[in-house]
Amino acid sequence: xFKNNIGVYIQRIYENNPDIDSKVLQWHTRLEIExxxxxxxxxxxxxxxxxxxxxxxxxxxxxxxxxxNISKPASNNCVYxxxxxxxxxxxx
Numbered sequence: 001x002f003k004n005n006i007g008v009y010i011q012r013i014y015e016n017n018p019d020i021d022s023k024v025l026q027w028h029t030r031l032e033i034e035x036x037x038x039x040x041x042x043x044x045x046x047x048x049x050x051x052x053x054x055x056x057x058x059x060x061x062x063x064x065x066x067x068x069n070i071s072k073p074a075s076n077n078c079v080y081x082x083x084x085x086x087x088x089x090x091x092x
Contacts, residue, residue: 006030008055012070025053025068025078032058040070047071050079061087 010025037054051068067080 006032031060034058061085
């Protein structure tokens with residue numbers, strides 16, 4: 001059942017109306033991930049809010065970092081991607 005749903009899924013939920021949600025990221029990798037880190041960076045002067053997602057793909061032996069601009073609902077795009085080789089046996 002869950003084999004087809006393995007991936008990275010991030011949803012935006014609004015604080016003032018939690019019944020309304022939108023998908024920020026829906027990526028079906030079909031690979032298991034581990035060591036996930038999620039951060040939100042804000043710059044109030046520029047009015048920018050960014051989501052930083054870091055994770056390790058187990059069978060591919062890579063560590064990935066992705067940066068998303070989540071300032072506005074229409075700007076849910078990935079603005080930066082980094083992928084590097086990392087052996088699964090070693091700690092990050």
